[in-house]
Amino acid sequence: MHPLPHSLDQSFRTAEDQQVIPSMPPIPTAELHLHIEGTLEPDLAFALAERNGVELPYATQEELRAAYSFSDLQDFLNLYYALMTVLRTEDDFADLTHAYLARAREQGVRHAEIFFDPQAHTARGVEIDAVIRGIGRALDAAPGTYGITTRLIMCFLRDESAESALETFEAARPHLDRIAAVGLDSAEVGNPPSKFREVYALAREAGLKCVAHAGEEGPPAYVWEALDILGVDRVDHGVRCLEDEALVARLVADRTPLTVCPLSNVRLRVVDRLADHPLPAMLDAGLLVTVNSDDPAYFGGYVADNFTAVRDALGLDETTLRTLARNSFEAAFLDEETRAAYLKEVESWSRG
Numbered sequence: 001m002h003p004l005p006h007s008l009d010q011s012f013r014t015a016e017d018q019q020v021i022p023s024m025p026p027i028p029t030a031e032l033h034l035h036i037e038g039t040l041e042p043d044l045a046f047a048l049a050e051r052n053g054v055e056l057p058y059a060t061q062e063e064l065r066a067a068y069s070f071s072d073l074q075d076f077l078n079l080y081y082a083l084m085t086v087l088r089t090e091d092d093f094a095d096l097t098h099a100y101l102a103r104a105r106e107q108g109v110r111h112a113e114i115f116f117d118p119q120a121h122t123a124r125g126v127e128i129d130a131v132i133r134g135i136g137r138a139l140d141a142a143p144g145t146y147g148i149t150t151r152l153i154m155c156f157l158r159d160e161s162a163e164s165a166l167e168t169f170e171a172a173r174p175h176l177d178r179i180a181a182v183g184l185d186s187a188e189v190g191n192p193p194s195k196f197r198e199v200y201a202l203a204r205e206a207g208l209k210c211v212a213h214a215g216e217e218g219p220p221a222y223v224w225e226a227l228d229i230l231g232v233d234r235v236d237h238g239v240r241c242l243e244d245e246a247l248v249a250r251l252v253a254d255r256t257p258l259t260v261c262p263l264s265n266v267r268l269r270v271v272d273r274l275a276d277h278p279l280p281a282m283l284d285a286g287l288l289v290t291v292n293s294d295d296p297a298y299f300g301g302y303v304a305d306n307f308t309a310v311r312d313a314l315g316l317d318e319t320t321l322r323t324l325a326r327n328s329f330e331a332a333f334l335d336e337e338t339r340a341a342y343l344k345e346v347e348s349w350s351r352g
């Protein structure tokens with residue numbers, strides 16, 4: 001009997017001898033699909049509400065947690081945008097990011113590529129400079145304090161206009177040295193990637209990488225648009241690609257990574273149960289799949305929790321877990337030397 005490699009538990013007591021033996025460390029991973037606003041835990045939300053004099057429509061953290069039952073993506077987004085109104089100052093964004101990094105370290109994250117949603121803050125009167133400086137301060141400290149390398153990905157809200165995305169890109173121009181890539185998130189259906197072709201062209205011209213949420217709730221046609229019109233380097237979610245054989249063949253041929261988020265897919269009812277998740281089918285099809293946490297404060301777990309959950313629900317063996325971890329570093333926006341060092345860590349990881 002082996003200790004669970006991905007357990008958050010600090011120790012493990014064997015049934016046989018009642019000895020406490022340390023649990024094995026979680027598998028080293030790159031987290032590539034993580035919304036920093038989606039890491040806002042109830043305790044920090046209440047602390048920031050108090051600090052900033054924001055009134056929350058929940059009396060207690062338990063009451064807030066009780067609202068974490070979602071019928072679909074939009075139902076979740078309503079709460080996600082409402083709760084992030086506690087984030088107002090540069091310090092708030094720094095505190096939020098530090099809290100995530102501390103948890104990520106415990107979960108085996110060695111490299112994190114972090115989304116943020118500037119329009120969700122500028123629409124409330126928060127300066128984009130405060131958002132980027134606050135997150136940036138924590139990211140600057142990440143290698144030294146947490147042993148984690150990072151990249152920052154600026155997302156456009158696809159249910160806002162193309163003009164608003166262009167204005168946001170221009171407002172962020174003074175900070176482009178801090179931004180590795182642009183992304184596209186929020187309500188997918190009815191907001192196809194093609195709506196944002198202009199701002200993605202500008203981003204690419206500026207030397208940024210490009211990613212986009214596609215094929216979460218939206219159809220395979222949105223994944224095609226993300227590839228052919230936006231020229232994305234990775235697809236976020238992409239689980240619905242399996243409905244289109246030619247699309248799967250294209251993704252496999254190009255080795256385009258898909259950042260899959262299993263616990264998110266269950267909580268947002270993209271799949272009914274984790275046991276029905278298409279992750280094994282995606283791996284069997286030869287897709288470059290990674291496992292990520294999306295909005296872990298809302299969906300019941302961080303990245304190692306997602307690994308544990310899919311291992312248990314889908315019966316993934318150690319070889320498959322290692323493949324998923326290796327994929328995460330292959331899909332990351334890393335220089336080759338750093339990538340090779342992380343891949344070595346994956347190979348030497350052991351469940352004990």
Ligand SMILES: Nc1ncnc2[nH]cnc12
Binds near residue numbers: 038073080185186216
């Ligand atoms: N899962 C998700 N899909 C789309 N937009 C999001 N914003 C935060 N989480 C998201």
Ligand SMILES: [Zn+2]
Binds near residue numbers: 185294
């Ligand atoms: Zn997401």
